[in-house]
Each structure stands twice: as C-alpha cells, then as structure tokens.
Amino acid sequence: MFDLNIKILVVDDFSTMRRIVKNVLKQLGYTNIEEAEDGADALTKLKGKRFGFIITDWNMPNLDGLEMLKEVRADEELKGIPIMMVTAEAEKEKVVLAIKAGVNNYIVKPFTAETLKQKMDQIYDRLNK
Amino acid sequence: MPDEMEEIIQDFIIESQEILDSLDEKFVELEKDKTDQQLLNEIFRNIHTIKGAAGFLGFNQMVELTHSTESILKRLKEGQIPVTSATMDVILESVDYMKSILQHIKDGDGAEEDLSGIIDKLKAVGKADHPEDDTEANTTGNAVSGGASPEKRIGEILTEEGKITEEDVEEALKVQEVVKESMDSTTEPKLGEILTAVGKTSDDDVKKALKQQGRPREVHKAGVEQTIRVDIERLDNVLNLVGELVLGRNRLLKITSNLENRHPEDHEVMALSETMAFLNLITTDLQLAVMKTRMQPVKKVFNKFPRMVRDLARPRGKEIDLIISGEETEVDKSVIENIADPLVHIIRNAIDHGIELAEERERIGKPQTGILRMSASQEGNNIVIEVEDDGKGIDIRNIKDKAIEKGIISPAQAEVLVDKEALELLFMPGFSTAESVSDISGRGVGMDVVKTNIARLKGNIDILTEKGKGTNFNIKLPLTLAIIQTLMVEVSGDVYAVPLSSVVETVRISASEIRSVNLQEVIQLRGEVIPLVRLSDLFGLTAPDGSGTYYIVIVDEGQKKFGIVVDRLNGQEEVVIKSIEGGLLRGRESDIIAGATITGEGKVVLILDLAMIMETIAKGALSYA
Numbered sequence: 001m002f003d004l005n006i007k008i009l010v011v012d013d014f015s016t017m018r019r020i021v022k023n024v025l026k027q028l029g030y031t032n033i034e035e036a037e038d039g040a041d042a043l044t045k046l047k048g049k050r051f052g053f054i055i056t057d058w059n060m061p062n063l064d065g066l067e068m069l070k071e072v073r074a075d076e077e078l079k080g081i082p083i084m085m086v087t088a089e090a091e092k093e094k095v096v097l098a099i100k101a102g103v104n105n106y107i108v109k110p111f112t113a114e115t116l117k118q119k120m121d122q123i124y125d126r127l128n129k
Numbered sequence: 130m131p132d133e134m135e136e137i138i139q140d141f142i143i144e145s146q147e148i149l150d151s152l153d154e155k156f157v158e159l160e161k162d163k164t165d166q167q168l169l170n171e172i173f174r175n176i177h178t179i180k181g182a183a184g185f186l187g188f189n190q191m192v193e194l195t196h197s198t199e200s201i202l203k204r205l206k207e208g209q210i211p212v213t214s215a216t217m218d219v220i221l222e223s224v225d226y227m228k229s230i231l232q233h234i235k236d237g238d239g240a241e242e243d244l245s246g247i248i249d250k251l252k253a254v255g256k257a258d259h260p261e262d263d264t265e266a267n268t269t270g271n272a273v274s275g276g277a278s279p280e281k282r283i284g285e286i287l288t289e290e291g292k293i294t295e296e297d298v299e300e301a302l303k304v305q306e307v308v309k310e311s312m313d314s315t316t317e318p319k320l321g322e323i324l325t326a327v328g329k330t331s332d333d334d335v336k337k338a339l340k341q342q343g344r345p346r347e348v349h350k351a352g353v354e355q356t357i358r359v360d361i362e363r364l365d366n367v368l369n370l371v372g373e374l375v376l377g378r379n380r381l382l383k384i385t386s387n388l389e390n391r392h393p394e395d396h397e398v399m400a401l402s403e404t405m406a407f408l409n410l411i412t413t414d415l416q417l418a419v420m421k422t423r424m425q426p427v428k429k430v431f432n433k434f435p436r437m438v439r440d441l442a443r444p445r446g447k448e449i450d451l452i453i454s455g456e457e458t459e460v461d462k463s464v465i466e467n468i469a470d471p472l473v474h475i476i477r478n479a480i481d482h483g484i485e486l487a488e489e490r491e492r493i494g495k496p497q498t499g500i501l502r503m504s505a506s507q508e509g510n511n512i513v514i515e516v517e518d519d520g521k522g523i524d525i526r527n528i529k530d531k532a533i534e535k536g537i538i539s540p541a542q543a544e545v546l547v548d549k550e551a552l553e554l555l556f557m558p559g560f561s562t563a564e565s566v567s568d569i570s571g572r573g574v575g576m577d578v579v580k581t582n583i584a585r586l587k588g589n590i591d592i593l594t595e596k597g598k599g600t601n602f603n604i605k606l607p608l609t610l611a612i613i614q615t616l617m618v619e620v621s622g623d624v625y626a627v628p629l630s631s632v633v634e635t636v637r638i639s640a641s642e643i644r645s646v647n648l649q650e651v652i653q654l655r656g657e658v659i660p661l662v663r664l665s666d667l668f669g670l671t672a673p674d675g676s677g678t679y680y681i682v683i684v685d686e687g688q689k690k691f692g693i694v695v696d697r698l699n700g701q702e703e704v705v706i707k708s709i710e711g712g713l714l715r716g717r718e719s720d721i722i723a724g725a726t727i728t729g730e731g732k733v734v735l736i737l738d739l740a741m742i743m744e745t746i747a748k749g750a751l752s753y754a
Contacts, residue, residue: 019136020137023134059178108555111185
C-alpha cells in the first residue's frame, strides 16, 4: 500500500465533501492531505508541491475532473501521479471516458474506508508490478 | 472521531443551507429564461452535490429526495423534458421539503418528512414526456454533465448547436487570418462577427453561443473568493473590545484637551497631543473596519423575495414584477436578521391590498403587470430600504374609519388628522388591516410589529401614498448600532444620554409656558403643539420646584415629535452603547432605557430609548390634537 506519508490532494468544490474524504483518508492513516476546490485550483497546487496521490470529484466549475485529469496526464512533471475519480452511481458511463484519459481507478460515493483502501491498494499494486 | 463528525455535519448543514437558499433565486431566473443551459447545469450540480454529501453522512431521506429531484433536473438540462412553470412548481416544492429535512437534521429531532407525495409528483413529471422509467437516460455524444465546460470556442458551440457546419467554421477562420494580416491591425475580427457577416448565423445565435461560453456563473459560494468562516462570537468580542477602545480614546481626548489648555507651552503635552491625534484617527479607522466585518450585502435578505412574490401573486390572480436594486448595499448582520420579517409583511400587504387584479388594472388603464420595487441604498450614516408598488394606494378615509371603528380615535380627532398623521394610525397596536385574514401572515404580524422591529434596529419607517398611483414604504436604518452620537442632559443632578440622530432642536423655556391639554403637558412651538414628557417623572426623581427655566429637547421619532423636559444640557458626546444585563433595571425603567455607556469622564450614563418613550405618550394617543 501507499506510504502513509505521501501527500494527497483532495479535489471537490463542496467543502463538506472534502472534509468527508479527508476524514476517511485519516481513518486509513493518511494525514498529509491538502485540498483544492476545482480543477484549476488543483493544477496550481500540483505544480507547487510534490503530490503522491490525487482523489478528485468529477463535477466542478472552472475546470472539471475530466479536464483536470487530461491536463495532469499531459504535463511532463505531473503525469505519473496516480489519480482516483469519485463518481456517483449513475455516472458510470463517464468512467469509460476517464479511463481513456488515464485515470487509475474510480470509486462510487458514498464509500467506506474499506472500499477506499481496497481501491487505493489496487492502484498501488498495478503501479508497482 | 465523534467531534470531527459533528463538525462535518455542521459544515454540511451550513453549506447545504446556502445552496438551498440560492436555489430559490435561480429558479425564478430560470423562469425568465427557460433555456438558460448554464443555470440548469448549475442547479443540477447543486442538488447532486447535496446528494453526495448526504449519502456519506447517512441522511437517507435527503438522499432519497435529492436523487429523485436530480433525475428530473438531469432530464431538464438535457432537454428531454421542457422547462415549464408546472415542472418548476414541483421542483420548488421538493426544495422546500429538502429545507425541512435539513431543519430536522439541524434540530437533531430525528423527525421525518412524508416524502411519498412529492416523490410521486417528481416521478410524474419525469414520465410525462419520457416513456422510460427511472433509469438514467443515456446520453450519446456529449457525456459531460454538471460542471461548466471549459472555455469552448464559438465555432465549436455553434457547430454543436447545428447552426453552422464545420466547413463554415474553417472558412470563417481563414477569413479571420486574412483580415488580420492584410489589415495589419492588432484587432482580430471576431469569429462570430464574420459568421454573421457572411450570413451563416444570426446575431442572436452568436449571442447565445457567447453566453454558453461565458465565465461560469458564480457557484453557491462564489467560487474562488478568499473567505474564512469565523465564529460570530469572536467577531462580537472584537467589536466589543473596539467599543471599549473608543470609550478609552474619548476619555484620553478630553484629558489631553484639558492638559493643552493648562500647559499650552509644555513640550510633553504637545507630543501627547500629536500622538492623540494619530491615535484618534487610527481608532476611528479601526472602528469602521471592524463594523465592516459584520456587514453583508442586503441581497442575503432580498434573495428570497423573487420566489415569494411569485408564489403569492399567482394564486391571487395578480401579475407582479419584482424589481430589485441596490442589493449589493451592505448592512450589519443584525439588520439582515431583523429586517426580513418586516419586509415580508410589507410585501405581503402590497400584494394583497396594494396591487390590483390583472383585469382591474387593465380596466383602469394600467399595465396588467404590477410593479413592485425593492431598493437599498446608503444615505450618509443611514441605510434606506424602500418598497414601492404601483397599486391603488392607501385609502386615507378607510384608515380613519377603521381607527374610529376600533376605538383608537374619536370621529372628532379623525377629522383633524392630516394625511401623514392618518397613515401613522396604521402602526397603532390593534389596528390590523386584515379584513380578509390571508393565509400568509401566519405569525399574526401587524404593521405595529413591523414598526417595533424597525424601532428595535433604531430605525424609522415612513409611508407615502397616492390614491390610484401606489404606495411607498421608506425604511431608514442607522449604519452603526453600537456607537452613536448623543446629547447629554441633566435632570435633578443625574445625567442621561439622548441619541442625537433623533434630536430636532433644543429650546429654553420658562415653566409658565408649559400648558396642559387633557392631562398631557405640551408647549406651543412656532404654532406647533408638542407633547412633553418630564424625565423626572419617568425616573421618579425629585420633581423640580415648578419655577424657573427648563430646557426642552425636541425629538422626532418616526414622524411624531415630542419634547423631553430637562434641567440642563451638557453637550454632545459620541458613545458606545452597552446593553444592560437583565434584572438591573426594574419595570418601567427597563423599558425606556436603550443601554448604558461610560462617558469621557468615566461616569456611567443611561441612554434613553426614544421609541419606547414615545410609545408611552402615544398610549395617551393623539390626545394632544
């Protein structure tokens, strides 16, 4: 599994949601967490510091999840960062688009800490095969 | 981490509340332009957001309701069902239910709403034009939902809309290049302009495309604005401390001034004066800055009115346009909290009694749609809020008759009243204009409560009306509630403070000039009869010996003038009002005191509540006429 010290970026335009996700991550032992409120804000933060993981919502103003994903994958420095998309039950068809664009995994909300851990471990394993 | 959860839930409640509040306005706007795609996307995203968080926090009712609503919104934004007033009524109803559910969550009472009705209605709306059931409809092509698309090119948008073809766009782009080069100018002709010029699109199409491309509208919390949430208690604490600082500064000013007088040549004293001047400026600036932290734009209150007007007007067969202006004007938070109820009542009155039915208006030659204007502006040290309608105006005769009927005044008194005074009758307790008890005023609010609420904010309300033309309610509220200018007066050795903003003038009279009319003491001032109140009476102080001279402070409190009889005038002073904890004053005294303060000399002085004092005279109602 991922090193508990990695810097994780949580992206969502609803602050309550960011808190919730942060809380779940904390339950798993991750404490080095930063927040961004939309894709544009996220990119700014990503370029500033070294992040080891991104977990992001899909629907956001300014730059939505999909677009942000594409920008990250197109950037020399950032393209290797693992990204998890948070989606709603009904948006599964978007997962296809996200996978095409290079997302590592997706998770459906509401999710539990166990589910998040499973999915993150999946990403880790695939990356470190 | 139970504490963490508690905080998260609090956050959820606050943020969802904000979203739900903003939805009312968005829907009314949507009704004006039913094709506003950006608005539809935004509304969808708002509901989707609440659903997401609610899911995590286990608020099942909220999830259920937002899910059903979200399905409908999805269809609306994808154009599968049309936006109609009926559809919006249903969605607005569901938003109301969401507010109730949120309230239950807030109260922690575990109560549940009966959602069966509204869910059925939502399903019905969904099925209306779509034979499929609840499964989310598949959208081919544009898979992006919710979030505003990143800036798309005009050419792309117009092509997607089917207004032009890709070849058209390419050609237009070529034209753009050529024009740029040949003209050798720095201004690039816009693609939209080129397309319109060659007749491929119309101005309207380009405008719509530009709108779609335009900056995403403000998200419920204004996107990237820099704000922090601060506990209101902390702000109040800071405000209080600044208040104390102001009092301290006032004292220093006095002391410095005394020193200057006594030792004008002393260098230390001069240095002190300079420093005091500086401190004075800084403190004033600090005072203003802190006040501003508690100020918010009036639109927080005005926001709920478009929907309210819509909901009230329609079932009453009236067509009303609500025009709001000056909503960016900022007022203190306490004003925001307390001005809503009075405004609601005034608007309800205007809709119920002011604006005529659509046919009636047509008959008398007015435009069918009535106009209701709400505005806020700053005038000097006051905030002025106006509510104006172009309805039938207030019938003065009617008012007088009603007042006589209710025993508030006698027919003889009614005859003597000028229009302005007659309108004041509306504010009398016991004068309810509800001939038809409308459903709306569920709280039994009468105009007298409106006046009291406004008086509590230390404001004034005036009515102007013209028969057949309309009515104007003018509310004036002071900008600063805690710090006021006062006139210090002395009675039987005690000093009291009179809010200067209400003082019209002061006169010096001899005891013999005081007359008595129906047991009410009055004086005559330039032909005007002004009722008097003796401070010594109000506070049970030793009455002066009846000879000699007095000073009368003439005060204007909401159109009514009266005079306060005192022994001496001690000059003006700016003070910070401090409220008095309950129990320290008894009975009548506590009514007429607005608070207390510490003067520049360190004395504790009680501040008079002029509105309340006026009430005590009014209760001997109009007996001076």
